[in-house]
Amino acid sequence: xxxxxxxxxxxxxxxxxxxxxxxxxxxxxxxxxxxxxxxxxxxxxxxxxxxxxxxxxxxxxxxxxxxxxxxxxxxxxxxxxxxxxxxxxxxxxxxxxxxxxxxxxxxxxxxxxxxxxxxxxxxxxxxxxxxxxxxxxxxxxxxxxxxxxxxxxxxxxxxxxxxxxxxxxxxxxxxxxxxxxxxxxxxxxxxxxxxxxxxxxxxxxxxxxxxxxxxxxxxxxxxxxxxxxxxxxxxxxxxxxxxxxxxxxxxxxxxxxxxxxxxxxxxxxxxxxxxxxxxxxxxxxxxxxxxxxxxxxxxxxxxxxxxxxxxxxxxxxxxxxxxxxxxxxxxxxxxxxxxxxxxxxxxxxxxxxxxxxxxxxxxxxxxxxxxxxxxxxxxxxxxxxxxxxxxxxxxxxxxxxxxxxxxxxxxxxxxxxxxxxxxxxxxxxxxxxxxxxxxxxxxxxxxxxxxxxxxxxxxxxxxxxxxxxxxxxxxxxxxxxxxxxxxxxxxxxxxxxxxxxxxxxxxxxxxxxxxxxxxxxxxxxxxxxxxxx
Numbered sequence: 001x002x003x004x005x006x007x008x009x010x011x012x013x014x015x016x017x018x019x020x021x022x023x024x025x026x027x028x029x030x031x032x033x034x035x036x037x038x039x040x041x042x043x044x045x046x047x048x049x050x051x052x053x054x055x056x057x058x059x060x061x062x063x064x065x066x067x068x069x070x071x072x073x074x075x076x077x078x079x080x081x082x083x084x085x086x087x088x089x090x091x092x093x094x095x096x097x098x099x100x101x102x103x104x105x106x107x108x109x110x111x112x113x114x115x116x117x118x119x120x121x122x123x124x125x126x127x128x129x130x131x132x133x134x135x136x137x138x139x140x141x142x143x144x145x146x147x148x149x150x151x152x153x154x155x156x157x158x159x160x161x162x163x164x165x166x167x168x169x170x171x172x173x174x175x176x177x178x179x180x181x182x183x184x185x186x187x188x189x190x191x192x193x194x195x196x197x198x199x200x201x202x203x204x205x206x207x208x209x210x211x212x213x214x215x216x217x218x219x220x221x222x223x224x225x226x227x228x229x230x231x232x233x234x235x236x237x238x239x240x241x242x243x244x245x246x247x248x249x250x251x252x253x254x255x256x257x258x259x260x261x262x263x264x265x266x267x268x269x270x271x272x273x274x275x276x277x278x279x280x281x282x283x284x285x286x287x288x289x290x291x292x293x294x295x296x297x298x299x300x301x302x303x304x305x306x307x308x309x310x311x312x313x314x315x316x317x318x319x320x321x322x323x324x325x326x327x328x329x330x331x332x333x334x335x336x337x338x339x340x341x342x343x344x345x346x347x348x349x350x351x352x353x354x355x356x357x358x359x360x361x362x363x364x365x366x367x368x369x370x371x372x373x374x375x376x377x378x379x380x381x382x383x384x385x386x387x388x389x390x391x392x393x394x395x396x397x398x399x400x401x402x403x404x405x406x407x408x409x410x411x412x413x414x415x416x417x418x419x420x421x422x423x424x425x426x427x428x429x430x431x432x433x434x435x436x437x438x439x440x441x442x443x444x445x446x447x448x449x450x451x452x453x454x455x456x457x458x459x460x461x462x463x464x465x466x467x468x469x470x471x472x473x474x475x476x477x478x479x480x481x482x483x484x485x486x487x488x489x490x491x492x493x494x495x496x497x498x499x500x501x502x503x504x505x506x507x508x509x510x511x512x513x514x515x516x517x518x519x520x521x522x523x524x525x526x527x528x529x530x531x532x533x
Contacts, residue, residue, distance in 0.1 A: 013219035017226060020255065024230035024248075031238045031245025037095075038242075045250050046090045049257040053083035056261040059268070061150055068140025070149075071128055075221060075260075077153050078124035082117060082257070084161035089113040092169060103169045107179040111187050112168040118232050119198040120160075121256070122225045126205030129218055188236040195236065199229040220263040227256035310342040341383055366405050366486045370398035370510035373436065377427050380410040387418055393429040397511035399436055405483050406507075409491075412476040413440035413503050420444065421501055435489070435506050443500040447493065455493050456481040480505060 060076035063069070090096055092105030092113065101109065141149060168175060178187040206222045231252040238245030317335040321327065327335075374393040381389040399406070410427070417425045421442025428439040447455065458478040477491070480503075484491040489507040 013223055016220075016223045016259070020223065020226050020230055020252070024234060024252065027234055027245060027248030027251075028237065031234055031243060031248070032240075033244040034240070034242065035244055035247060036242055041247075041250075042093065042096060043090075045254070046086055049253060050083050050086045050090075052257040052261050053079040053086070056257070056264060057083065059261070059264045064141075065146050065150065068143065068146060070136055070141055071132070072217075073141075073149060073153055074128035075125065075217070077157055078121050078128060079257075079260070080154055080157040081120045081124055081161065084157050085113055085117040085120070085164065088161065088165035088169075089117060092165075103165065104172075105169055106172040106177075108175065108177050109168040109172060111179050111184050112175060113164060114235070115187070115191065115195060116161075116164045118228060118235075119195055122199045122202030122206075122228045124202075125221050125225050126202035129221055130205035130208050183240050185239050188239065192236045195232055196229075199225070199232050203229060216267075217260060217263055220259050223259050224256040227252045227259065231256065310346050314339045314342050338385070341385060344383055366402040366483070368400045368402055368487060371401050371403050371406055373399045373429055373438070376403070376406050377410060377429065377438070380407055380414060381427060383411065384414060384418065387414075388424040389414065389427060390424055391427045393427070394431065396429070396431040396436065397509045400508045400510040401487055405487070409480050409483050409505055410438065410440070412480050413438075413505070416440075416476055416503065417442035417444075417501065431509070434509055436509055438505050438507065439494070439502055440504075441498065441500055441502040446495070446499075446501045449495070452493055452495060456491060477503075 057076040057079040060072050060079070064072040064076065088103065089110055091103050092101040092109040094101045094105070094107065094110070103109075176186075176190070178184055178191070180186065203222070203225045206218075206225045231249045234245040234249035234252065238249065240246070317339045321332055321335055373396065374391070376399075377391050377393050381391050414425060414427070417440055421444035424443060426439070426441045428437075428441070430437045430439065456477050458475060481491040484505050484507065487507050489505060491503070491505045494502040494504050
């Protein structure tokens with residue numbers, strides 16, 4: 001019986017296995033002290049045990065039907081037996097429903113039913129937990145045979161209790177008398193050893209399967225047997241009803257009835273928590289999937305727009321060249337150059353889209369090499385002939401970067417500035433000790449302060465009046481950050497360096513010694529290039 005939610009129960013059963021015998025020993029010290037009859041005690045006690053046994057059996061049978069573990073069904077038989085025997089035991093108990101009991105009871109009927117109860121219960125638990133043939137444990141009971149097995153087990157326990165009740169009432173003259181004037185010492189003297197032996201056998205069988213780990217319901221079922229053993233010892237040696245030992249024995253009987261039921265309820269609670277947690281996780285994942293679908297649809301729409309516009313322009317240029325062969329070399333060359341620029345920008349957009357799966361798979365690769373930063377920045381600015389872009393890059397050592405990825409970084413910054421900022425756009429390079437800061441500044445209103453922490457998150461876009469109606473994927477800045485990190489640098493936003501928005505990427509230089517860079521700056525003046533439409 002491996003109960004997943006409560007497979008390991010820690011030291012609680014071991015602690016209970018110590019506490020129950022200690023309680024038994026303390027009660028045993030004054031077991032024969034007469035306390036007197038409490039009229040409401042016995043009905044309440046029997047009703048509580050009977051209800052607990054039925055609920056325990058029901059939960060065990062429910063688990064058996066769900067999983068087919070035969071040991072669960074066998075364990076339920078112990079509680080079915082207890083519940084079945086309690087009914088005639090209560091009916092024949094003198095003074096409970098009638099002065100002399102019902103069903104034609106004799107004074108010895110109730111003690112005999114108690115004996116059947118307290119021998120059958122521990123033995124059935126021992127059989128449920130003890131060694132079984134391997135073929136019975138190799139596989140769960142087939143689903144089609146589970147209900148018939150439940151009916152057979154329930155019917156057997158009910159029939160067994162009915163037979164015992166019939167023997168001790170209708171056939172009372174054939175069974176020994178063990179109760180005389182409220183004293184059942186005859187039971188203790190003649191049959192006490194056998195009853196104790198039956199409990200001991202049940203306990204030995206119950207613990208025989210334990211190895212290094214105490215597991216779930218098995219552990220608590222063993223505690224039920226220990227409590228039953230204590231109940232038997234106290235009842236037998238109390239010698240009469242309504243003594244301190246007799247009342248103490250009823251307390252242990254309650255423990256035996258409730259301990260597995262409590263463990264089952266704890267198991268049900270743990271299962272509910274697990275199901276609730278999984279349901280919450282499933283709801284969260286469904287929400288993420290819905291968001292991902294919405295982002296996908298948005299991305300497809302934006303990419304379609306971004307691709308359609310340059311392709312339409314290129315197609316228009318080619319149609320003009322084809323339909324007007326007399327345009328002349330200069331005009332034709334301008335259109336071809338413009339088409340090449342648009343196709344290069346399409347290539348950059350395609351690279352952005354291809355970069356995203358690489359980032360998600362953790363397979364983004366860069367091939368850094370020395371790159372002339374001034375030339376790279378000029379080439380990037382040339383991709384946006386319709387915009388006013390100023391390049392400010394002093395002479396310095398080459399940057400250590402993948403040429404294509406460097407164009408992606410600068411190009412995404414420029415596109416972001418053209419979309420959300422205001423002209424002119426300034427591209428600046430500032431060399432430091434082993435690194436260079438590439439800055440892209442526009443002259444717009446800047447980034448809302450509350451949105452700055454999310455600037456470089458994937459698919460994030462500021463939701464304000466300035467960005468509404470502007471198509472965008474929300475990928476550009478996140479790609480810049482990932483590419484910068486892949487180069488050993490970083491991408492960041494500088495909020496306090498002047499008007500507008502200023503985005504910066506820091507990359508390593510191919511020449512780590514700053515001295516050559518300083519020398520080159522003294523030899524050549526800073527270069528500033530302006531690209532205008």
